[in-house]
Amino acid sequence: MNVFDFVNSINYDKRDLFEDPQAEKDYVPFLVNRSLSYFPDTALYANEMNQQAGIPKRWQYDFLKNAIPKRKRFSKWAKKQSDSQYLAPVMEYYKYSMDKALEVISMLSEEQLEQIKQHMDKGGKS
Numbered sequence: 001m002n003v004f005d006f007v008n009s010i011n012y013d014k015r016d017l018f019e020d021p022q023a024e025k026d027y028v029p030f031l032v033n034r035s036l037s038y039f040p041d042t043a044l045y046a047n048e049m050n051q052q053a054g055i056p057k058r059w060q061y062d063f064l065k066n067a068i069p070k071r072k073r074f075s076k077w078a079k080k081q082s083d084s085q086y087l088a089p090v091m092e093y094y095k096y097s098m099d100k101a102l103e104v105i106s107m108l109s110e111e112q113l114e115q116i117k118q119h120m121d122k123g124g125k126s
Contacts (some may be wrong), residue, residue, distance in 0.1 A: 001017060001022065001023060001027075002026070003028055003031040003032055003035060004035075005017060006023075006027055006032050007032055007036065008033045009065060010032070010036070010061070010064045010065045010068055011036075011042075011068065011071060011072070011073045012070060012071065012073075013103070014065060014074055016065075018058055018061060019025055019044060019060075023059065024057060024095065027057045027060075027061060028116075029057060029060050030050075032046075032048040032049075032060075032061075032064070033047075033049050033050050034046070034108065035062065037079070038067070038073075038075040038078075039073050039075065041068075041069070041071075042068050042073070043109065044074075045063075045064055045068055046064075046065055047066060048063075051065065051067070052109045053122060054126075058087040084102075084105055085117070086105055086113045086116065086117055087105065089106055089113075089116050089119075089120035089121075090105055090108075090113070090116055092120050093116045093119065094122050
């Protein structure tokens, strides 16, 4: 079972997935809570389970399954933004960390970024 099976069970079909002994091992509270936090009507339930992280997984699952009203909920999973083509050259050019380089990229013009990229180009296959 994956996290989406548990989320669908909590949100919509209300089946008890913990009847399967493997469910205890497959249930990851952090991921379930994170997926529920995308919706305004389930965010407070997810937050409550984050605060009560010490209770058994079965209890967390039962609470969410029984407290959250049945409804189809769908949202795209938030993913890390893809790195800019200028990130590595700017990091190397200024010897900055990733966070600092991302900050600098937003302040530089397209021309400046292209100059840095060309300056840091080492050649070879691309």
